[in-house]
Amino acid sequence: MLAFASKVRSVRLAAGGKGAAMFNFELTEEPPDAIRYSSANAFGLMPFGRTTVHMEISSLGVRGEDLVDAVKKFAPHVVVRR
Numbered sequence: 001m002l003a004f005a006s007k008v009r010s011v012r013l014a015a016g017g018k019g020a021a022m023f024n025f026e027l028t029e030e031p032p033d034a035i036r037y038s039s040a041n042a043f044g045l046m047p048f049g050r051t052t053v054h055m056e057i058s059s060l061g062v063r064g065e066d067l068v069d070a071v072k073k074f075a076p077h078v079v080v081r082r
Helices: 064-074
Strands: 008-015 021-027 052-056 079-081
Touching (some): 021 064
């Protein structure tokens, strides 16, 4: 997983209505099939953003801001977009 972290260019926490939340990862290249076709990649089959992975995080039981803090700590090269 840490090797994959080097392919993440930026991340954005996107909050939707009714408490739904998503993490949008912009990658330096297209994601591998295991990620692209994962059920966690909510919009992976949509035609926009071939290098963007949209991960649903509402069901994780952790706050989105805590995930942002983890990205800043463990992958400081990743740009955090607001």
